[in-house]
Amino acid sequence: MSVRPVQSSNVLTGSLAxxxxxxxxxxxxxxxxxxxFRYVRETLRQLWFVGAMSLTIIMVCGLFVGMxxxxxxxxxxxxxxxxxxxxxxxxxxxxxxxxxVVTALLFAGRAGTSITAEIGLMRxxxxxxAMEMMAVDPIAYVATPRFLAGLIAMPLLCCxxxxxxxxxxxxxxxxxxxxxxxxxxxxxxxxxxxxxxxxNGVLLKSLAFGAVVSLIAVYQGFTTPPTSEGxxxxxxxxxxxxxxxxxxxxxxxxxxxx
Amino acid sequence: xxxxxxSYAVGTGLFIVLGFAALVYLATQTTSVANVHQGSSYTVxxxxxxxxxxxxxxxxxxxxxxxxxxxxxxxxxxxxxxxxKLAIDKNYDKIPxxxxxxxxxxxxxxxxxVGIVYGTSKKTVAEGGTLALxxxxxxxxxxxxxxxxxxxxxxNLGGTYTVTADFTNVGTLSAxxxxxxxxxxxxxxxxxxxxxxxxxxxxxxxxxxxYNQIPDDSSAAVFTSGxxxxxxxxxxxxxxxxALKNGDEMVLTQSAMQLxxxxxxxxxxGSSSDQKNAGNGTSPGKSSSDKPSSPTPTxxx
Amino acid sequence: xxxxxxAAPDDSTLVRVRGLTTVLNxxxxxxxxxxxxxxGKVTAIMGPSGTxxxxxxxxxxxxxxxxxxxxxxxxxxxxxxxxEELYKLREGIGYLFQNSALLTDFSVFENxxxxxxxxxxxxxxxxxxxxxxxxxxxxxxxxxELMPNELSGGMARRVALARAIVFDPMLILYDxxxxxxxxxxxxxxLKLIRTLNETLGITSVLVAHxxxxxxxxxxxxxxxxxxxxxxxxxxxxxxNDGSAWTRQFFGGGADGPVPFQYPAGDYGQALGFSGAxx
Numbered sequence: 157m158s159v160r161p162v163q164s165s166n167v168l169t170g171s172l173a174x175x176x177x178x179x180x181x182x183x184x185x186x187x188x189x190x191x192x193f194r195y196v197r198e199t200l201r202q203l204w205f206v207g208a209m210s211l212t213i214i215m216v217c218g219l220f221v222g223m224x225x226x227x228x229x230x231x232x233x234x235x236x237x238x239x240x241x242x243x244x245x246x247x248x249x250x251x252x253x254x255x256x257v258v259t260a261l262l263f264a265g266r267a268g269t270s271i272t273a274e275i276g277l278m279r280x281x282x283x284x285x286a287m288e289m290m291a292v293d294p295i296a297y298v299a300t301p302r303f304l305a306g307l308i309a310m311p312l313l314c315c316x317x318x319x320x321x322x323x324x325x326x327x328x329x330x331x332x333x334x335x336x337x338x339x340x341x342x343x344x345x346x347x348x349x350x351x352x353x354x355x356n357g358v359l360l361k362s363l364a365f366g367a368v369v370s371l372i373a374v375y376q377g378f379t380t381p382p383t384s385e386g387x388x389x390x391x392x393x394x395x396x397x398x399x400x401x402x403x404x405x406x407x408x409x410x411x412x413x414x
Numbered sequence: 415x416x417x418x419x420x421s422y423a424v425g426t427g428l429f430i431v432l433g434f435a436a437l438v439y440l441a442t443q444t445t446s447v448a449n450v451h452q453g454s455s456y457t458v459x460x461x462x463x464x465x466x467x468x469x470x471x472x473x474x475x476x477x478x479x480x481x482x483x484x485x486x487x488x489x490x491x492x493x494x495x496x497x498x499k500l501a502i503d504k505n506y507d508k509i510p511x512x513x514x515x516x517x518x519x520x521x522x523x524x525x526x527x528v529g530i531v532y533g534t535s536k537k538t539v540a541e542g543g544t545l546a547l548x549x550x551x552x553x554x555x556x557x558x559x560x561x562x563x564x565x566x567x568x569x570n571l572g573g574t575y576t577v578t579a580d581f582t583n584v585g586t587l588s589a590x591x592x593x594x595x596x597x598x599x600x601x602x603x604x605x606x607x608x609x610x611x612x613x614x615x616x617x618x619x620x621x622x623x624x625y626n627q628i629p630d631d632s633s634a635a636v637f638t639s640g641x642x643x644x645x646x647x648x649x650x651x652x653x654x655x656x657a658l659k660n661g662d663e664m665v666l667t668q669s670a671m672q673l674x675x676x677x678x679x680x681x682x683x684g685s686s687s688d689q690k691n692a693g694n695g696t697s698p699g700k701s702s703s704d705k706p707s708s709p710t711p712t713x714x715x
Numbered sequence: 716x717x718x719x720x721x722a723a724p725d726d727s728t729l730v731r732v733r734g735l736t737t738v739l740n741x742x743x744x745x746x747x748x749x750x751x752x753x754x755g756k757v758t759a760i761m762g763p764s765g766t767x768x769x770x771x772x773x774x775x776x777x778x779x780x781x782x783x784x785x786x787x788x789x790x791x792x793x794x795x796x797x798x799e800e801l802y803k804l805r806e807g808i809g810y811l812f813q814n815s816a817l818l819t820d821f822s823v824f825e826n827x828x829x830x831x832x833x834x835x836x837x838x839x840x841x842x843x844x845x846x847x848x849x850x851x852x853x854x855x856x857x858x859x860e861l862m863p864n865e866l867s868g869g870m871a872r873r874v875a876l877a878r879a880i881v882f883d884p885m886l887i888l889y890d891x892x893x894x895x896x897x898x899x900x901x902x903x904x905l906k907l908i909r910t911l912n913e914t915l916g917i918t919s920v921l922v923a924h925x926x927x928x929x930x931x932x933x934x935x936x937x938x939x940x941x942x943x944x945x946x947x948x949x950x951x952x953x954x955n956d957g958s959a960w961t962r963q964f965f966g967g968g969a970d971g972p973v974p975f976q977y978p979a980g981d982y983g984q985a986l987g988f989s990g991a992x993x
Binding site: 200201203204207208211240247251308309311312313315316318319322336338339341342343344345346348349350353354358359 | 422425428432433439440441444469472473483525
């Protein structure tokens with residue numbers, strides 16, 4: 157294996173080395189993309205596992221986020237008689253921030269951990285070495301398909317999440333609280349911009365988050381000590397590192413894109 | 415062996431299709447390129463001199479009931495008026511041709527919508543027809559800005575004297591609110607109590623001793639700073655040679671206005687032209703609009 | 716798939732190790748190791764635990780690069796091969812992992828079919844026949860549709876063996892093939908190793924501790940200790956060559972050249988007697 161766990165006594169240099177190694181690992185992953193084209197089927201299979209299998213949680217959470225946002229906004233905005241703007245605020249906050257961030261956090265918990273645990277166990281049971289021995293590049297066969305699947309799945313999941321949020325907001329706002337249906341949509345459509353909100357907000361952010369989460373998950377899986385303890389630890393680290401990376405990256409992206 | 419693979423492929427395909435469907439939904443239904451979804455409706459043309467904040471898909475209402483929505487808002491090059499197409503439900507096809515289309519605002523900060531007030535004509539407007547009579551959107555801020563001066567709270571000044579004023583309605587005025595003259599704070603409200611005999615509100619005003627030459631026929635009014643700001647008491651000087659003294663009662667008072675009522679009056683009775691002095695004559699507080707509303711001290715002792 | 720091997724200059728030796736030196740975590744595993752593995756024979760590599768027998772196998776397959784030295788497999792120096800050449804070489808090498816390393820996502824059939832699917836475009840019918848043939852050879856044709864977690868340890872190892880020979884390799888490396896097997900399963904694996912060697916002429920290298928099993932199956936034994944080959948020869952005679960290593964290893968002494976104590980500081984000092992007694 158070209159990937160080895162980093163060992164350092166110092167926390168700072170240790171984390172720097174982790175980040176550096178992670179970056180190098182990303183290059184390895186990207187370099188393996190041409191070789192992984194022959195494993196398109198495997199990429200699709202992973203897309204099923206990380207994407208389609210995450211749909212339920214994403215849809216349910218999206219619905220509830222939209223509903224609770226609408227409920228909160230309605231009560232605050234009703235003070236100013238501005239309840240008709242609540243649909244618009246739900247859409248904007250979900251598209252720009254909540255959608256990509258919450259989807260990515262859920263994705264890290266649902267798909268990231270399973271990727272890490274699966275690869276870690278494959279290493280612990282010599283399956284990765286076995287692939288090497290069968291002249292199958294484990295980077296191209298195991299790592300890159302999972303990375304690409306995460307990259308493709310995240311924007312799609314985020315779109316589903318946002319759509320469900322808007323529907324949840326509509327459900328609460330229009331069906332329950334009696335905001336006018338046309339006002340709800342007209343306010344939303346008047347403010348939401350295809351480029352800044354959908355492309356920059358939903359798609360670009362979720363693509364970046366998808367890349368970061370799947371990179372961390374695959375990297376942790378490959379560098380974990382091949383023991384059951386190591387796998388458990390690596391799974392935890394995937395969630396922690398992903399969450400920090402998502403929120404930090406979110407700030408940077410927002411600063412650049414807004 | 416190919417069975418499980420196919421089920422993966424189908425599931426993955428479904429996932430991808432669903433994801434893209436959600437994207438298309440977001441892009442078309444919730445953004446500005448959204449298409450109007452309509453049932454069975456007919457379109458009516460109107461022309462407005464000013465549409466204010468009216469947006470496409472805003473409701474069209476008769477007597478407050480939604481009967482359709484704004485289909486499109488366009489401005490022909492060279493034209494002075496905006497073309498607004500209304501998509502109205504086929505069930506409401508008996509709208510007289512001389513009905514008036516007006517742009518209203520729901521609530522204070524709410525959205526604008528098109529209200530149709532029935533005319534008397536026997537002829538009804540048909541598909542593609544035009545409602546010739548319209549009233550443009552009022553710029554609420556312009557109008558309201560004329561009524562209310564706004565400024566900071568009065569400084570805590572040395573000595574004060576108190577006068578009382580009776581109001582039939584003080585709105586949300588409470589003790590501690592500012593008392594202003596010409597927009598400048600000159601004191602504060604000391605207390606607001608209900609008078610058990612006269613059955614109105616007795617407001618005690620503490621006015622700074624420096625302002626001891628306020629004519630005793632001045633009037634007091636309860637105003638609101640800005641659109642949704644706090645209420646305060648505004649004093650409008652009268653012409654009497656005698657000044658107010660400690661313990662006097664101000665006879666001329668103007669109660670707090672219900673803003674909704676006020677705006678309602680404008681939108682219904684207001685000028686049909688788009689002139690700047692719209693709202694002319696309907697406001698008892700108009701005199702204050704001649705004064706600058708900035709809190710700059712006038713220097714008057 | 717055995718093409719690269721035919722070009723070997725020395726026909727009687729398939730794997731030639733020269734001056735192999737490996738240092739792992741500051742510990743010298745191999746110190747100028749020299750080793751020749753004969754073609755078409757079953758060679759056993761024995762030695763105390765921790766002498767790097769598995770590491771040697773990984774050097775042969777190029778999974779690990781040594782710090783110095785040459786490993787010639789079929790005339791090619793493994794440490795200098797590029798990734799493509801290495802993969803080409805590995806298609807001619809079967810490797811049986813200690814814990815079988817079956818891919819847990821796939822059934823037995825798909826596990827055996829995996830290398831074929833990855834490297835060939837065989838029609839499904841032909842692929843099926845090849846896989847069933849190999850499974851029949853290890854006696855597990857009936858288990859084709861089972862998943863790896865439904866297999867016993869011995870069965871899993873036989874499936875792994877079927878997978879290792881699916882390409883008819885020139886060389887099979889067995890990493891501890893007898894560990895954890897009951898006597899029946901052990902004899903089945905023994906028989907398979909022997910049969911594969913005799914019928915297909917596959918060169919076999921096995922790393923093992925089980926002296927009796929090795930005596931039955933191996934043609935040649937290398938005993939490695941302290942990074943060097945300390946004894947080699949026929950399994951029946953090597954035990955009697957008289958060196959202290961072989962006497963301890965084959966005779967089963969607890970202490971000897973392989974110390975009972977892991978290297979440590981002075982015992983008395985560690986217990987706090989501050990070296991007074993010595």
